[in-house]
Amino acid sequence: MPKTARALQQLPPATQAAIEKLGADLAVARLRRKESLKTWAQRMGVSIPTLQRLEAGDPGVGIGIVATALWLIQRDGELGMLAAPEHDRGAIEMDVREAVALGKARAQAAAVARLSAERGKA
Numbered sequence: 001m002p003k004t005a006r007a008l009q010q011l012p013p014a015t016q017a018a019i020e021k022l023g024a025d026l027a028v029a030r031l032r033r034k035e036s037l038k039t040w041a042q043r044m045g046v047s048i049p050t051l052q053r054l055e056a057g058d059p060g061v062g063i064g065i066v067a068t069a070l071w072l073i074q075r076d077g078e079l080g081m082l083a084a085p086e087h088d089r090g091a092i093e094m095d096v097r098e099a100v101a102l103g104k105a106r107a108q109a110a111a112v113a114r115l116s117a118e119r120g121k122a
Contacts, residue, residue: 008060
């Protein structure tokens with residue numbers, strides 16, 4: 001039996017639940033299309049056990065396999081936006097904090113320069 005990567009063993013519970021929901025949703029999509037495990041697996045280019053692992057929410061299933069399953073149900077186009085920088089709230093918040101700090105530093109430097117200029121005139 002292959003070793004499970006430590007990262008997969010340490011998945012946050014909400015992330016594991018989301019992966020399991022994705023697998024279950026993909027199973028529903030297959031069943032609604034009246035596709036058998038065998039046919040769906042052949043269309044994906046994977047084995048039936050791999051498809052079963054995907055549908056069970058196994059986090060060890062490769063992202064390429066997940067992407068192929070999403071392609072079969074015409075939902076793969078959304079993959080490109082999952083980690084798009086313009087939607088990265090954490091990074092955006094960091095950028096805003098840095099911009100605020102820079103603005104404060106510039107305002108303070110301008111105030112010091114004005115005071116120096118006023119003292120030079122006196």
